Amino acid sequence: xxxxxxxxxxxxxxxxxxxxxxxxxxxxxxxxxxxxxxxxxxxxxxxxxxxxxxxxxxxxxxxxxxxxxxxxxxxxxxxxxxxxxxxxxxxxxxxxxxxxxxxxxxxxxxxxxxxxxxxxxxxxxxxxxxxxxxxxxxxxxxxxxxxxxxxxxxxxxxxxxxxxxxxxxxxxxxxxxxxxxxxxxxxxxxxxxxxxxxxxxxxxxxxxxxxxxxxxxxxxxxxxxxxxxxxxxxxxxxxxxxxxxxxxxxxxxxxxxxxxxxxxxxxxxxxxxxxxxxxxxxxxxxxxxxxxxxxxxxxxxxxxxxxxxxxxxxxxxxxxxxxxxxxxxxxxxxxxxxxxxxxxxxxxxxxxxxxxxxxxxxxxxxxxxxxxxxxxxxxxxxxxxxxxxxxxxxxxxxxxxxxxxxxxxxxxxxxxxxxxxxxxxxxxxxxxxxxxxxxxxxxxxxxxxxxxxxxxxxxxxxxxxxxxxxxxxxxxxxxxxxxxxxxxxxxxxxx
Amino acid sequence: xxxxxxxxxxxxxxxxxxxxxxxxxxxxxxxxxxxxxxxxxxxxxxxxxxxxxxxxxxxxxxxxxxxxxxxxxxxxxxxxxxxxxxxxxxxxxxxxxxxxxxxxxxxxxxxxxxxxxxxxxxxxxxxxxxxxxxxxxxxxxxxxxxxxxxxxxxxxxxxxxxxxxxxxxxxxxxxxxxxxxxxxxxxxxxxxxxxxxxxxxxxxxxxxxxxxxxxxxxxxxxxxxxxxxxxxxxxxxxxxxxxx
Numbered sequence: 001x002x003x004x005x006x007x008x009x010x011x012x013x014x015x016x017x018x019x020x021x022x023x024x025x026x027x028x029x030x031x032x033x034x035x036x037x038x039x040x041x042x043x044x045x046x047x048x049x050x051x052x053x054x055x056x057x058x059x060x061x062x063x064x065x066x067x068x069x070x071x072x073x074x075x076x077x078x079x080x081x082x083x084x085x086x087x088x089x090x091x092x093x094x095x096x097x098x099x100x101x102x103x104x105x106x107x108x109x110x111x112x113x114x115x116x117x118x119x120x121x122x123x124x125x126x127x128x129x130x131x132x133x134x135x136x137x138x139x140x141x142x143x144x145x146x147x148x149x150x151x152x153x154x155x156x157x158x159x160x161x162x163x164x165x166x167x168x169x170x171x172x173x174x175x176x177x178x179x180x181x182x183x184x185x186x187x188x189x190x191x192x193x194x195x196x197x198x199x200x201x202x203x204x205x206x207x208x209x210x211x212x213x214x215x216x217x218x219x220x221x222x223x224x225x226x227x228x229x230x231x232x233x234x235x236x237x238x239x240x241x242x243x244x245x246x247x248x249x250x251x252x253x254x255x256x257x258x259x260x261x262x263x264x265x266x267x268x269x270x271x272x273x274x275x276x277x278x279x280x281x282x283x284x285x286x287x288x289x290x291x292x293x294x295x296x297x298x299x300x301x302x303x304x305x306x307x308x309x310x311x312x313x314x315x316x317x318x319x320x321x322x323x324x325x326x327x328x329x330x331x332x333x334x335x336x337x338x339x340x341x342x343x344x345x346x347x348x349x350x351x352x353x354x355x356x357x358x359x360x361x362x363x364x365x366x367x368x369x370x371x372x373x374x375x376x377x378x379x380x381x382x383x384x385x386x387x388x389x390x391x392x393x394x395x396x397x398x399x400x401x402x403x404x405x406x407x408x409x410x411x412x413x414x415x416x417x418x419x420x421x422x423x424x425x426x427x428x429x430x431x432x433x434x435x436x437x438x439x440x441x442x443x444x445x446x447x448x449x450x451x452x453x454x455x456x457x458x459x460x461x462x463x464x465x466x467x468x469x470x471x472x473x474x475x476x477x478x479x480x481x482x483x484x485x486x487x488x489x490x491x492x493x494x495x
Numbered sequence: 496x497x498x499x500x501x502x503x504x505x506x507x508x509x510x511x512x513x514x515x516x517x518x519x520x521x522x523x524x525x526x527x528x529x530x531x532x533x534x535x536x537x538x539x540x541x542x543x544x545x546x547x548x549x550x551x552x553x554x555x556x557x558x559x560x561x562x563x564x565x566x567x568x569x570x571x572x573x574x575x576x577x578x579x580x581x582x583x584x585x586x587x588x589x590x591x592x593x594x595x596x597x598x599x600x601x602x603x604x605x606x607x608x609x610x611x612x613x614x615x616x617x618x619x620x621x622x623x624x625x626x627x628x629x630x631x632x633x634x635x636x637x638x639x640x641x642x643x644x645x646x647x648x649x650x651x652x653x654x655x656x657x658x659x660x661x662x663x664x665x666x667x668x669x670x671x672x673x674x675x676x677x678x679x680x681x682x683x684x685x686x687x688x689x690x691x692x693x694x695x696x697x698x699x700x701x702x703x704x705x706x707x708x709x710x711x712x713x714x715x716x717x718x719x720x721x722x723x724x725x726x727x728x729x730x731x732x733x734x735x736x737x738x739x
Contacts, residue, residue, distance in 0.1 A: 059626060060594075061634055063705040068594035092703075172710025176593065179709065187709035372707075401628035402702055 004425040007033050007042035018442055030424055030445050032432065040433045043425040045449065047286035047413070054407045062088055062398045067178055069394070069409070075119060077176050078112035078167060079387035080409075082249070083394040086383030088182035090270075091398050093375025100368030101184035106249050107360045108170035108179060109385070113248060113353035114204075115163025116388035117305075117346050120450075121211065122156025125343060128447045129218045134440025152214065155207045159350070162197075162204050166357060169193040184372035194361055201358045205319070208351040212323050215344040219335065227331070228430065230339035230423035230448040233258040234300070235291065236307035237276075237415065239386050242266065244313030246352065248386040255291055255301065256311045263291060269384040272393060278410070288417050289410060300418035303390030304452065305345035310336040315348070317355035323348045339423045342451040387412050389453050416452050423448040500564035502526075509560035516544050516555040519568075520728030525721040526568045527577050529606060530643035531556040532693065533729050535652065541584075541643060543577050543606065574610060581607050582616035589621065589638035590696075596705030597697030599713030603641060604696075605720035627672070629680035633691060634700045640670045641696055650690035658684045670698070 007013060010033055019029035033042035053069055060068065066084040070077035082105055089097065097105075127140045130149060139147070146153035164174040169189060171177025179185050219226050240254040241247035252266035253275060267275055278287040279296040290299030301307075310328065315321040327335060327344060335341040360366065383394040390412030397406040413420075427448045432441055499506040500515065502524055509518035514537060519526050528544035531537050539554035546555045547567040555568070567573065584590075584603060592598050627635040642661060650658045658679075662671040674681035684690065691699050710716065715723060 061626070061628065061700075061702070061705065063703060064594055064596060067596075067706060071593055177710060178706045181706050186707055402634070403626070403628050 004043045013041050018445055038434050040428045043428045044283060045421045045424050046284050054409055057404050057407050059403050061402050062091055062404055063182055066180055070176055076112055076116045076388050078108055079385055079392050081180055082109055083383040083385045083392045085180040087381035087394045087396050090381035091378050092182045093377055094183035094373045097184055098370040098373060099365040100188055101371055103360055103363055103365050104170055104185045105180055108167055109249050110353040110356045111163045111166025113388055114350055115160045117350040118156055118159035121343055121346055125450050133444050133447050137439055159207055162200055166197060183374045188368055189366040198361050205354045208354045212347040212351055215347040219344055226340045227334050227338050230426045231337055232422045232426050233337060234302040234419055236311050237301045237303050238308045238391055240312060245316040246308055246312040270382050286414055286417050289415050302419045303412055303415040305349050306342045309345040309348055315352050317352050319355055320348055320352035339448055339451045390415050413453050420449055420452050498562035500560055500566060502566045503569050513560045514556055515558045515560050515566055518560045520725060523725055525724055526555050527606060528556060529602060532645055535648045543580050545576060578610045578612055581610060581612050584641050585615040586617035586619050595697045599716050601697060602695035605715040609720050627679050629678040632686045632702050634702050635679050636698055637670060639697045642668060645693045646690045646699055649693040653689040656683055658682045658690060
């Protein structure tokens with residue numbers, strides 16, 4: 001079986017482009033090269049925009065960075081807000097925040113995990129899962145879900161809303177707030193704000209449990225297909241708490257190989273480049289990170305919910321941990337390697353986020369007034385966090401005039417670059433090889449991408465839901481067929 | 496009994512020496528403005544406070560109040576003009592409100608919101624204006640300068656240092672500092688200077704305190720600029736200086 005990354009004689013092959021991918025944030029495309037018998041010879045996931053933020057924050061004052069870089073994304077801006085803040089904590093010498101600041105940031109982060117996972121699962125992916133990957137495209141969207149499964153859609157919308165309210169009370173706004181500043185936070189949680197959030201947290205936890213069970217049920221109903229869909233073996237990477245617990249806000253780096261063996265554990269992320277490097281490939285603007293110890297060929301890895309749920313030792317909230325154990329035990333542990341296992345793992349994390357929010361809301365430290373600390377000024381700052389889609393690294397250098405002189409951001413999408421490529425290649429082999437292409441078949445490719453990441457914007461910086469345009473071009477470069485559909489996924493007649 | 500003039504059909508009392516804008520604000524009547532500051536001599540440069548008097552228009556901050564004047568301010572014609580002026584200011588500089596630490600405390604942003612400015616309306620100039628971060632405590636971000644000269648006036652009249660001045664002509668006019676090197680670090684500005692606190696936009700900034708005020712507690716979060724300006728206005732003619 002070939003890797004499908006590069007065909008030996010691409011000039012003789014037909015090219016099909018899924019450009020751009022729909023129901024994802026940001027601009028990505030998948031290109032397929034097919035021979036005369038419709039056999040797939042090459043598959044590539046491209047991130048077609050360039051990175052801009054690393055350049056245009058150069059020269060800006062460092063305290064502006066957490067507010068500016070969160071504009072990378074509209075789905076999980078809090079990840080960038082907090083990762084940048086953690087890096088700048090080091091710049092201002094704040095190596096240990098006050099309990100109030102630390103817990104408020106955690107609350108903000110878990111609010112974001114909740115809303116982002118809800119959006120990912122319910123709004124963007126559930127249409128594929130509930131209706132089928134090649135179902136009627138006209139209803140394969142959140143509006144279709146609301147019509148056919150009104151209670152599922154309602155809970156999805158309200159779960160996201162609750163997460164957004166947590167963010168609003170901690171960051172000042174539901175999206176692109178300013179709550180986290182270098183060295184701490186700029187507000188605490190008032191009793192009125194706490195009570196407002198506490199009022200709804202118990203039904204939210206209940207709905208999160210229902211969501212885990214829904215994800216599991218969908219898997220069970222299609223066990224064979226889901227288990228095989230885009231399946232591949234990969235190493236895993238995430239932050240982990242000192243005691244091995246899942247911790248999405250802070251920890252050391254843990255990497256495990258595809259058999260579950262430890263590659264490294266509890267590594268201080270301030271030296272991440274000693275463990276992780278990035279490879280540039282000529283056909284993509286997005287780099288390909290790899291574990292140095294294993295090299296670029298074999299060192300690529302998976303990040304995100306599937307990686308985190310499978311290689312943490314436990315989840316430190318009871319309901320989510322019970323679900324984790326059932327997830328790992330299910331069908332001999334097969335789910336842990338399945339691309340669609342991401343959704344199930346994602347819902348377990350959403351349940352954990354809801355439980356963590358409940359615990360934090362009962363903590364009186366959130367009403368503390370000691371918000372910011374500082375210490376000896378540093379030139380370099382590195383912040384790392386587990387964003388909804390996976391590990392996120394922010395790395396800055398700041399000069400003596402307080403201006404940023406260098407920035408490096410390695411976002412979750414980039415960590416998963418090779419893994420997503422593997423998934424779409426696997427799906428192409430399984431579903432497209434030797435068959436006449438249809439919209440439904442091509443959607444299988446997008447289902448694989450959406451399992452990882454609905455928001456390529458972190459790596460691309462283009463916003464908006466783009467229409468899908470598929471072009472079939474023969475070996476001579478002539479267009480044989482063009483298929484188009486609108487941004488909401490509705491079908492448009494071929495022309 | 497003081498004299499009065501008519502502002503949008505309603506009588507406004509004034510004291511000798513007051514401008515139309517000062518009298519209006521003192522009487523609780525808002526006229527949009529930008530470069531005017533109650534503590535400094537008005538000089539009518541931004542033109543946002545322009546009003547109509549009969550067949551002519553004039554900046555109300557420099558227009559002496561006179562008995563019997565009939566002034567039109569809150570009308571479509573004047574507000575359209577103000578909106579255009581504000582749009583031109585947004586297009587001329589690099590005003591990136593989403594990551595500006597002055598957001599919520601910025602007069603230009605608040606005025607734009609109050610006037611219903613939704614877009615810059617003109618093609619952005621995207622000027623190349625590097626920040627001056629040379630001073631240990633004060634940052635100069637020239638990208639946001641609207642040439643109101645409040646810092647120029649404050650530094651000369653209150654601080655008696657004349658750290659700031661405008662240089663160049665027309666579209667090339669820009670803010671400079673009084674140092675041969677052109678760097679703020681080489682001037683005698685101090686953090687406690689009036690010039691540091693008077694900037695209505697995000698040019699002159701105290702370092703390392705950006706975003707310390709949470710959203711909801713910033714100056715224009717709770718009260719629009721039209722209400723805030725009335726709170727700030729002196730109720731007497733004490734600072735009137737139109738005829739000085």
